[in-house]
Amino acid sequence: MDRYNFKIIEKKWQSYWEKKKIFKASIDKKKQKFYCLEMFPYPSGKIHMGHVRNYTIGDVLARYKSMQNYNVLHPMGWDSFGMPAENAAKQNKLDPKTWTEKNIETMKTQLKQLGLSIDWDREISTCSEDYYKHQQSFFLDLFDKGLVYRKENYVNWDPVDETVLANEQVIDGKGWRSGAVVERKKLNQWFFNITKFSSDLLDGLNQLDKWPNKVKVMQKNWIGKSFGCEIDFKIKSKLPVKEIKCFTTRPDTLFGFSFLALSVDHPISEYFKNDDKFVKFKNECAKTGTTEESIANAEKIGFKTDIKAVNPLDETKEVPVYFANFVLMDYGFGAVFGCPAHDQRDLDFARKYKLKILPVVCPPEKSKNFEIDKEAYTGPGIIFNSQFLNGLKVPDESIIKTIDILETKKLGKRKINFRLKDWGVSRQRYWGCPIPIAYNKNGDVVKIPKENLPVKLPENIKLDVKGNPLEHQKDWREVIINGEKCIRETDTLDTFVDSSWYFLRFCSSNNKNNGFDLNEIKYWMPVDQYIGGVEHAILHLLYSRFFMRALGHDTKDFIKLEPFEGLFTQGMVCHETYKDSNNNWLSPDEVETKDGKNFFKKNNPSEKIKIGPSESMSKSKKNTIDPQNIINSYGADAVRFFILSDSPPEKDVQWSEQGMISSFKFIQKFWSLHKMILDLKINKNINQPEKIEIFTNQMIDKITRNLENFHYNVIIANLYEIYNYFSKNINNVNNKDNLLKNYEKILKVISPVIPHLSNECLDDLNAQDRDKWPVVDKQFLIKEKFDIVIQINGKKRDLMSFTNEINEKELLIEIKNNERLKKFLESKEIKKSVYIKNKLINLII
């Protein structure tokens, strides 16, 4: 028997799909559309297993939906701006463009080898002028709408590389490349006004019922809405300032007020800039690391001023004002009213500086002598020690009533505050989308006129310079706009901007004049199913949601504002890690085993290998498996089959060589089975009881449900069941036409997972409508026999089979005659029975 030659057959189908443009999408208003999108890759060199998993999941869905007669849009592109290209260029003396384009070429070939059902005519690359000129145009639109602005802000500044670092690039307070201690530096930067939509972005989450709850919770926390009030505290000092504004969620604890703390960047700090001690303190604060953990664990320190703040509810009470390291300038008003009894942070600070700690919330079942020890009390209770607030119920009543009082007395007003900050989009880098802005000699912002777009990145430039290479391009920087000599902005846009609208571009990616064609968008958007890693739960997904709102802002005739109707976050691909005796990481190809327990360095059985835990594949731990090798040895169908097989797609999956091999064997076995079915010689063509219809229709039903619910690992189990069923029953069949009719349906329902093999098999059968999903014939969803569980006192005691439906009375008679049940029922009275028809009976004795 001939073996299944995946190399020839997979190639054959891939070129068939490509030549016939099978996956080309276009508007067809008679059909319901389905936009299936996987997060597009960064072209880093070659594809990795994570891509294989991500795109296999998406492809199964796209193929299934297309067979369900949806008009499917399934595009692919490249998130091709970003630092790795710049770094690689420096190392390899290639310019970023060449490096990137070469990678795209490689990865595109690899993705095609996976047999993905992608409309390649819509391919986009964010680093191409065709793409970024529209992005520049959107930037100007947003500028006109007032959603883009420029302000000075603190950044992580690497003094050695002379560049700004993202938070993720600061490790233990040091630059990830240079190792230099990162400084906080104020720079003029461009911002997108995402906070304008804080409330809307939060509310929008409620509609996203096809999103994982986890992601919605993460976004909700990130937006961080809190309800409270702003209070103007009168201050007594020699300064010309009379009031300090604070935001608080707990105005009801105002009588426990014992200090007021300011950020070192608070406007009032201006009056202290000549105070050596204050400057020293401020520097001290700047030193505490920039990582979240070091901030959280940092000791609370303060700088006492001679300012006093007055308690607005009791003007006889005055408290000291401090500058403190824990107060953030960019939340609230950069000033905090401290109530140590009911806030742990305030309590730590108060203990350190020996400030008064007066409890004003009495927990239930505590007496009025309640005192605070090491922990602040933040729970519910009754207000006390608070004059006219006494007796209010904490938290709801007390907070609302206090705000009412403050508002009537004009001492404050209710306010909703968000944690979300505006999105800083300036990056001091070369390989990104140039910001279409210049500055005239007065330093005023001048827009590059739209007809002059794109602002192209200069090519062949020197990258091996300190700071942003664009700053060194004098001839590029100088530009004349409306006859005025200007200097271009040299910052480029954060690459997250590129990915915030690429899903719109896919709808009309060849439109030269506009970033998107509204008609196309109205048909295709929103993305029905978006699939990608959970690591983008916040930034990318939130920015994309913002971008839809920003583009639609003040615009009539726009579309739904949520870009992604359904979201699926797939798990990672993991592999064991290996270390040699010198603690160096080893890749799986450098390791071998004979008994499956002990591992040795290849060709060196004396060197034992330490096996580490299975972790997500990463180059640094060398625990990667190159998909190219796997595709070469086992073929695309086998890889697709394996990558879906072991774990549910939302969970991490363990790479296993054994599993891969047995997936490969499955493909081979299935092919042999297929040949056997074709060659089957049956003389008598009698119609048998409809057993095979029952199996087939139940299987179609199962697989359909599993597809709908992303239970792709169970579909693989279904595939094994199919194989087992056919190989066991093939010789009991006595009507070949009927066998083939059902087998053909089966081949169709497995084609989303293993499209090459099933298309080849369908071809052998000369199958019609192979791109149509078989309809379940409900008459065959009946059971061929009824297995009824007999429980006695809730315990399973027997299983009785009946060919026909049976009622309780008849069943009880059968039970009485059942030898195996006699010992349980003898001399016992059945007090009660619960019968679930044709399924189960529970006898209580």
Place this chain on the structure above:
RNA sequence: GCCCUCGUGGUGAAAUUGGUAGACACAAAGGACUUAAAAUCCUUGCCGCUUGCGGAGUGCCAGUUCGAGUCUGGCCGAGGGCACCA
């Protein structure tokens, strides 16, 4: 510290609405075929005894129910997110 998710054999995992726990695989052990190996196929799977039978059993403890992996409360454990957010 706060928030979210998840705990099922040696392993990865299945299990519509509460209704046969462990589908389907991986690994292991035993067996069949073979001169032998590989491949393939079959059996086993926790505890007890006599082919068979009985018992326990879905992290632990309680509760609801005729019946709980599934629902409720408490505890323990693991993973993830946020982290001085006033």
